[in-house]
Amino acid sequence: MSAAAATALQSSLRISSQKPSSSPGSSQQPNSLSAAKPKSLLHKHPLYSSTHQNLSLQIKEKILCLEIMGIDSGKALSLNPSLHTTSLHSIHSIISFLQSKGIHQKDFPRIFGMCPKILTSNIKTDLNPVFSFLSQDLHVPENNYRKVINKCPRLLASSVRDQLKPALFYLQRLGFKDLEALAYQDPVLLVSSVEHTLIPKLKFLESIGFSTKEATSMVLRCPGLFTFSIENNYKPKFEYFNEEMKGELEELKEFPQFFAFSLEKRIKPRHIEVMQSGVKLGLANMLRSTDDGFKELLREGGNR
Incomplete structure (x- = not known):
């Protein structure tokens, strides 16, 4: 790609980061994506090698767009094959939409790096419902959307109907009443499967001798218990506690943070x-x- 062509392409990928009036106090962001990686680095990307000369201009433009944003394009395209066929216009629309919600350009590498699926989301059916959920169900004000999304980017890749609301309902039924804590400290619980993640952790605690009430009290005191692996965390630690430390269950009930x-x-x-x-x-x-x-x-x- 010639220098003139690269400059033209870079110009065509400019994305406004003007902050909406609903995000007071946010810091001024650069006006384009041109401040990221030098173009010379882009040509060294594996997808630009001589064995990939048949790549279409559209794919190369996407690679350049992603790399300029600081995103590993190879990883993103691998984890989200739909990126191969989505248009640049669609990607730009999603970025502009997120910026309108207060997300900063500097946040994109981490957000899209963790969840490249977001880049091919539908704004109306996928992303808008998430922000409505944050506002209506978790009572997060607009100027704090960025804080919550940066804490757990997977929120943007989760279905409100099939994932977020069922998780919130289950957690509230257990006794999680502090919505602020769920939003800002433990949003990962909202993107955890009730059936495959949350319930099995409680069942394990019950299987080692705790009553349902005791197990519930433990996760309410230490929500991180819901995030630990049964095979890699719970089992080896409890085995050591039980067999080597000769500990009593009462000790774990009083100090569930042991597993952390x-x-x-x-x-x-x-x-x-x-x-x-x-x-x-x-x-x-x-x-x-x-x-x-x-x-x-x-x-x-x-x-x-």
Whole structure:
């Protein structure tokens, strides 16, 4: 591609980032995508190699558009094959729409990198309902859309009818009443499958001896429990707690955050030190304290 052609193409890909009146206080964004990767880097992209000379101009334009935005085009095209056939006009429309909702241009690499499916969404049937859900169901004001979307870009790739509303209903039925916390701290729970993710985590806690009420209380106190893998987190940690630490379920009920700590880097080494010292130390003090604080606890002989 000649320098003149590249310049013309770059000009054709310009996307206005003028902020709407509904997003006061937002920082001024660049007027185009031209501030991203140098064109020389684009020609080194695998899809530009001599073995891909038969790529259409349309695909090359999309690659350039994605790369200028800071998105790995190869990964995006691989994860979302529909990008091969969607038009640049459609991509630009989605970007403009998100900018109208307060999303900044600098947010796009992470958002689209995590969820390239968004680039081929339907604004009317896919994206608009998500923002209506944020506003009407979670009571998120327009000027905070960006904060929520950046926390969990997968929201934009989730069906409101089939995913977000059922998850919210289930979580509220369990006792999650703080909508602000769900929106800004734990939105990942809303994009988690009720049937395949949320319910199995509760069932596992029940399977190791907790009642339904106790298991529910634990996830309400530590929502992160819903995000941990049963095979890679729960099972090995509980096995160590039960067999090596000889712990009681009451301890886990009081300190469910136990499952949030690394087994190899935190739980095992600190438990070994506690055993060697002969000091009696509760789970919370053993795991929550800093390295210096932990050593101080051992020197002082245990819980304070």
